[in-house]
Each structure stands twice: as structure tokens, then as C-alpha cells.
Amino acid sequence: MRRVAERLGAGAMSLYRHVADKDELIGAMVEQVTAEYSYPDATGLGWRECMHILARQDWASFLAHPWLLTANATVTPPFGTASLAAMEWALSALEELHLMPDEAARAIMTMNNYVQGSARVALGDRQADAGDDPGRAWQHRLHDLDLGDFPHLSRLIAHRHPAGERDWFTSGLDVILDGVEARQNPHPVQRG
Structure with a gap:
């Protein structure tokens, strides 16, 4: 508080x-940024498109405000109206999959963990642009090592991705969303 x-x-x-204290200050800061990066009206958007929007908005907020990564890990949500609205938006977007509420929350949490982890990787590599594929950087670092005792890793390092491949962040997100979609309940439970 003194430094602030x-x-x-x-x-x-x-x-x-x-x-009142540091936690309240951090909560207010998170709430302010959450409001600045609020999600758009989801009318006419499918659940998957909404999840991509959610991930990109959160990604942008973490890159612009790296302190959010720590704040989200140290302050217990919910923070305020903007944070609650963000969670409501995400849960509403998943409604068409007819997931049980706890499954929808778990899907959102998994996506949030992926976005935060990816942002940490991007922010941690000071020599790379945030959009650079960390896998390519990893390949570059291991390329000259003798990997004879590690045939699977050797094959991975030798594999070249074609130019123009989808970006790593979206590709990883789609792996998660494929799993969420597989949990879809084709026979919705009647809520009453």
C-alpha cells in the first residue's frame, strides 16, 4: 500500500x-480491467465462437496487465459486478451444449487456466513476440542436442510445421473446446 x-x-x-486493505485494492483493480475487457453481445454467436472471444479478450487483458495473472491467483473471486457479468456471459454461451452447471464451470475454469498459462509463457519469453509459437522456440533450443535416447522427442523436434499454420494459442484452445463439445448432453435435463 505504501508503494501505491x-x-x-x-x-x-x-x-x-x-x-480497507490490499485485497480490496487488488479486487477493485481487477474489476476495472475486467470492465474494460468486457465481452460483446453474444446474440447470434455460437458457443464455440463465444469461447474464442472470451479467450482472446482475457489473453489481451493479461498481456496488457501482467499483474492480473498474480491477482487472479491471490484474490478470491468474485470481485464485483463486471467479474460476475463475465462469468454469466461465459455460462450463458455454453448453455446450448446442455452441460450440467458444474461441467460448464469446469470447462470455463479449464479455459481460464489455459489462457493464463499461455499468457505466462508468452510474457516469460522476453525474446519472442507474444504471438510467437513457444513450440517453435523450444524446437530451436533443442535442435542441436543429441536426442538419440529420446526417439519421440527427436521426431517432434525434427517435425517442421508448414508456413501459415494456425496460431499456437488458437490451436491449443481448440483442443480444449473439442473436449468440451464431446461432453455435450444431447438430451437436455429438464430444469425445474
């Missing part, structure tokens, strides 16, 4: 007139 106050050119005690 210093950056604002104020006294630490003056911050406490606005927020």
Missing part, C-alpha cells in the same frame, strides 16, 4: 479512506 501511495503522490493512510 508513493506512485500516486499521496500518503499510505489516505488510501485507507478509499479501500
Whole structure:
């Protein structure tokens, strides 16, 4: 809180007139960014398109505000109205799959974990652009090693991806969404 106050050119005690503690401050910061990156109207969009939008919006917010990765891991959601609206939007988008509520929540959590992990990888590689495929960087680093004792890894490193291949982030997301789709309940449970 002292460092925040210093950056604002104020006294630490003056911050406490606005927020009770560090967790409340972080919650307010997360809420502000969540509102800035809110999801669009989903009318006319299919569930899969919505999940791609969700992932890209969250990805953009993490790259623009890397501190969110830590904040989301240390402060217990929900944060506020914008965060609750984001979760409602995601759950509504999955409704057409007729998943049980806990399965829909698990699907969203899995996607969130994927997006956050991918953002950590992208932000952690200081020499690469955030859109660069970390697998290609990995191939480059291991290319000159003797991998004779590791035939599967050797084959992976030797495999060249064709130019213009789909981006790594979308490709990984589609693996998750294929799994979510496989859980679809063709016979919706009557809710009452």
C-alpha cells in the first residue's frame, strides 16, 4: 500500500479512506480491467465462437496487465459486478451444449487456466513476440542436442510445421473446446 501511495503522490493512510486493505485494492483493480475487457453481445454467436472471444479478450487483458495473472491467483473471486457479468456471459454461451452447471464451470475454469498459462509463457519469453509459437522456440533450443535416447522427442523436434499454420494459442484452445463439445448432453435435463 505504501508503494501505491508513493506512485500516486499521496500518503499510505489516505488510501485507507478509499479501500480497507490490499485485497480490496487488488479486487477493485481487477474489476476495472475486467470492465474494460468486457465481452460483446453474444446474440447470434455460437458457443464455440463465444469461447474464442472470451479467450482472446482475457489473453489481451493479461498481456496488457501482467499483474492480473498474480491477482487472479491471490484474490478470491468474485470481485464485483463486471467479474460476475463475465462469468454469466461465459455460462450463458455454453448453455446450448446442455452441460450440467458444474461441467460448464469446469470447462470455463479449464479455459481460464489455459489462457493464463499461455499468457505466462508468452510474457516469460522476453525474446519472442507474444504471438510467437513457444513450440517453435523450444524446437530451436533443442535442435542441436543429441536426442538419440529420446526417439519421440527427436521426431517432434525434427517435425517442421508448414508456413501459415494456425496460431499456437488458437490451436491449443481448440483442443480444449473439442473436449468440451464431446461432453455435450444431447438430451437436455429438464430444469425445474
